[in-house]
Amino acid sequence: xxxxxxxxxxxxxxxxxxxxxxxxxxxxxxxxxxxxxxxxxxxxxxxxxxxxxxxxxxxxxxxxxxxxxxxxxxxxxxxxxxxxxxxxxxxxxxxxxxxxxxxxxxxxxxxxxxxxxxxxxxxxxxxxxxxxxxxxxxxxxxxxxxxxxxxxxxxxxxxxxxxxxxxxxxxxxxxxxxxxxxxxxxxxxxxxxxxxxxxxxxxxxxxxxxxxxxxxxxxxxxxxxxxxxxxxxxxxxxxxxxxxxxxxxxxxxxxxxxxxxxxxxxxxxxxxxxxxxxxxxxxxxxxxxxxxxxxxxxxxxxxxxxxxxxxxxxxxxxxxxxxxxxxxxxxxxxxxxxxxxxxxxxxxxxxxxxxxxxxxxxxxxxxxxxxxxxxxxxxxxxxxxxxxxxxxxxxxxxxxxxxxxxxxxxxxxxxxxxxxxxxxxxxxx
Amino acid sequence: xxxxxxxxxxxxxxxxxxxxxxxxxxxxxxxxxxxxxxxxxxxxxxxxxxxxxxxxxxxxxxxxxxxxxxxxxxxxxxxxxxxxxxxxxxxxxxxxxxxxxxxxxxxxxxxxxxxxxxxxxxxxxxxxxxxxxxxxxxxxxxxxxxxxxxxxxxxxxxxxxxxxxxxxxxxxxxxxxxxxxxxxxxxxxxxxxxxxxxxxxxxxxxxxxxxxxxxxxxxxxxxxxxxxxxxxxxxxxxxxxxxxxxxxxxxxxxxxxxxxxxxxxxxxxxxxxxxxxxxxxxxxxxxxxxxxxxxxxxxxxxxxxxxxxxxxxxxxxxxxxxxxxxx
Numbered sequence: 013x014x015x016x017x018x019x020x021x022x023x024x025x026x027x028x029x030x031x032x033x034x035x036x037x038x039x040x041x042x043x044x045x046x047x048x049x050x051x052x053x054x055x056x057x058x059x060x061x062x063x064x065x066x067x068x069x070x071x072x073x074x075x076x077x078x079x080x081x082x083x084x085x086x087x088x089x090x091x092x093x094x095x096x097x098x099x100x101x102x103x104x105x106x107x108x109x110x111x112x113x114x115x116x117x118x119x120x121x122x123x124x125x126x127x128x129x130x131x132x133x134x135x136x137x138x139x140x141x142x143x144x145x146x147x148x149x150x151x152x153x154x155x156x157x158x159x160x161x162x163x164x165x166x167x168x169x170x171x172x173x174x175x176x177x178x179x180x181x182x183x184x185x186x187x188x189x190x191x192x193x194x195x196x197x198x199x200x201x202x203x204x205x206x207x208x209x210x211x212x213x214x215x216x217x218x219x220x221x222x223x224x225x226x227x228x229x230x231x232x233x234x235x236x237x238x239x240x241x242x243x244x245x246x247x248x249x250x251x252x253x254x255x256x257x258x259x260x261x262x263x264x265x266x267x268x269x270x271x272x273x274x275x276x277x278x279x280x281x282x283x284x285x286x287x288x289x290x291x292x293x294x295x296x297x298x299x300x301x302x303x304x305x306x307x308x309x310x311x312x313x314x315x316x317x318x319x320x321x322x323x324x325x326x327x328x329x330x331x332x333x334x335x336x337x338x339x340x341x342x343x344x345x346x347x348x349x350x351x352x353x354x355x356x357x358x359x360x361x362x363x364x365x366x367x368x369x370x371x372x373x374x375x376x377x378x379x380x381x382x383x384x385x386x387x388x389x390x391x392x393x394x395x396x397x398x399x400x401x402x403x404x405x406x407x408x409x410x411x412x413x414x415x416x417x418x419x420x421x422x423x424x425x426x427x428x429x430x431x432x433x434x435x436x437x438x439x440x441x
Numbered sequence: 442x443x444x445x446x447x448x449x450x451x452x453x454x455x456x457x458x459x460x461x462x463x464x465x466x467x468x469x470x471x472x473x474x475x476x477x478x479x480x481x482x483x484x485x486x487x488x489x490x491x492x493x494x495x496x497x498x499x500x501x502x503x504x505x506x507x508x509x510x511x512x513x514x515x516x517x518x519x520x521x522x523x524x525x526x527x528x529x530x531x532x533x534x535x536x537x538x539x540x541x542x543x544x545x546x547x548x549x550x551x552x553x554x555x556x557x558x559x560x561x562x563x564x565x566x567x568x569x570x571x572x573x574x575x576x577x578x579x580x581x582x583x584x585x586x587x588x589x590x591x592x593x594x595x596x597x598x599x600x601x602x603x604x605x606x607x608x609x610x611x612x613x614x615x616x617x618x619x620x621x622x623x624x625x626x627x628x629x630x631x632x633x634x635x636x637x638x639x640x641x642x643x644x645x646x647x648x649x650x651x652x653x654x655x656x657x658x659x660x661x662x663x664x665x666x667x668x669x670x671x672x673x674x675x676x677x678x679x680x681x682x683x684x685x686x687x688x689x690x691x692x693x694x695x696x697x698x699x700x701x702x703x704x705x706x707x708x709x710x711x712x713x714x715x716x717x718x719x720x721x722x723x724x725x726x727x728x729x730x731x732x733x734x735x736x737x738x739x740x741x742x743x744x745x746x747x748x749x750x751x752x753x754x755x756x757x758x759x760x761x762x763x764x765x766x767x768x
Binding site for chain 2: 082083084085087088089091092095096099100274277278279281282283284285286287288289441
């Protein structure tokens with residue numbers, strides 16, 4: 013085969029150059045004379061050359077066929093996706109390094125330290141008589157290991173409470189005259205914001221300490237057994253949410269920008285002019301996402317495991333299945349968002365619009381159960397909520413994937429519907 | 442004035458010698474409307490198998506819209522299109538795309554990929570086609586095989602775009618302004634590639650606003666303006682239709698008396714332009730002495746005088762009163 017091919021291309025070349033000469037010659041003549049006779053001579057020559065080269069062409073086609081070892085378009089498209097991505101240093105940073113940095117920062121901010129102390133301010137007073145009772149009060153509070161006490165002037169105390177530097181302000185209402193006449197025990201006033209859980213806690217603890225100091229005794233005996241269960245820390249709650257959030261972000265940005273920039277560069281139009289199957293193009297994004305997903309998830313989970321000791325409680329296989337489904341779902345949604353916009357600005361706006369509600373509502377940083385009951389069905393139907401719930405089930409609670417079947421169905425529906433819609437709505441020009 | 446010299450030199454006779462499908466591409470009464478303009482206005486066109494057909498016209502004449510309708514990329518508002526015996530919009534579109542090669546005017550291929558990766562990607566879309574290395578060799582990019590597309594020069598990028606169009610071994614090649622913005626040398630290289638493709642039996646339809654390109658590459662040219670073909674024929678016949686060999690352009694210090702130039706022997710047409718006069722001349726041997734004598738008589742003082750052989754540009758000028766490039 014190679015010999016024939018070589019011979020053919022030589023023939024082809026000879027044909028081409030002969031034609032060149034002929035052409036240049038006849039062009040000169042035509043422009044000099046422009047005679048019909050010249051032109052018709054040219055066409056007669058062409059007639060034979062076309063006929064000859066037609067059969068030559070058929071043979072080249074055979075040759076090309078035998079030598080053709082083209083990969084499947086889906087494989088080739090996916091490889092191109094991977095190459096384009098890895099050759100973009102910024103993209104690598106945002107997908108791999110940024111999530112790890114975020115995990116690191118949040119992990120440090122919310123790391124488990126000794127239980128936090130309650131910050132209580134004792135209001136000082138100008139009156140000389142009450143000075144001693146304020147000191148006693150501060151002493152009694154200091155007696156409790158769980159309390160940090162500061163003595164502040166009324167104005168300072170009010171400011172500290174407002175800005176959250178203290179959780180509770182204790183004021184003595186113990187005025188000398190009052191004490192002598194009516195009440196044998198000192199009396200206190202607690203100032204705090206009942207909507208702040210830490211303030212309510214501080215009130216209970218401070219009250220307990222003051223009451224005990226005044227001589228209250230426990231009616232029954234209670235014993236504390238302190239446990240810190242694996243999977244129950246905040247970082248254990250946070251990591252699955254971050255993984256979910258990361259899958260959403262990289263799926264949307266990775267796909268949206270690539271598609272819209274190909275559209276503005278008219279590359280999509282060029283592809284549309286080939287026999288390429290359009291579903292292959294879209295599906296190559298899904299496949300390449302799965303490759304990246306494996307890497308980026310491994311980076312975050314591996315980091316969390318090594319640095320913060322966040323272990324996967326459930327089965328790794330089930331975790332992989334959950335991640336796969338999540339990746340597919342967000343690839344589908346990313347394709348849908350990128351299906352129409354013509355500019356990168358347009359697609360950025362749309363992606364933010366789609367992602368923002370999920371950033372807030374889907375329980376990444378705190379449980380979505382905190383939102384009002386009315387919103388719950390809506391929140392539960394969000395893709396990221398479903399993914400986060402499934403990931404938490406497998407990673408933190410160690411429950412089986414099957415236990416989260418409603419969420420799995422939500423994810424599959426999102427993925428399939430958005431991919432099908434994207435294929436229908438996709439703008440190729 | 443519609444020139445149609447195809448009746449005298451009919452490439453259809455060439456084509457009919459080859460086989461049944463002598464017409465590679467045909468459209469009738471093609472119409473495309475955009476919000477405020479009629480981009481293509483009742484356009485009829487036939488391109489014969491094995492020929493190189495050129496749509497020549499200024500920017501905005503409707504060339505790109507026309508070719509993109511023919512490529513099946515843009516929807517038409519009226520008329521019929523038949524490419525290689527098949528209409529667009531059927532279940533056979535995929536099969537038809539296997540047989541055509543397309544280079545679009547403004548496609549920017551992915552910068553981060555190499556030449557070879559790009560061609561290989563396009564190769565994978567076709568069930569049968571040429572070998573990747575062979576196509577790269579055909580467009581003379583062997584040395585740039587491993588180079589990123591973003592690092593290529595304009596001419597190299599354009600040749601790569603043509604390589605992507607050739608890799609499916611098409612029967613019909615569409616080129617939309619393949620050499621716009623290229624330097625002369627890059628342009629010559631590209632012309633070679635197109636000629637070799639045609640020499641191997643392929644049919645080419647290209648758009649251009651360079652008359653040199655049209656007269657060098659095209660067997661027949663359709664001159665387009667405002668969405669219509671205003672003249673059609675071989676480049677030679679079109680130029681011949683001016684009835685002139687030479688274009689004589691000159692300027693004088695004083696204005697010439699009106700109507701005097703038309704009377705000179707050998708002058709077929711006169712156009713007065715801001716920068717001077719332009720004469721279409723059938724016989725320069727008699728026209729030039731006569732002109733000089735006339736100028737002398739009127740004491741107009743000649744400032745500049747140039748002559749050139751009539752070109753497609755002059756055909757366009759005589760048809761529209763405008764230049765190709767600044768139309």
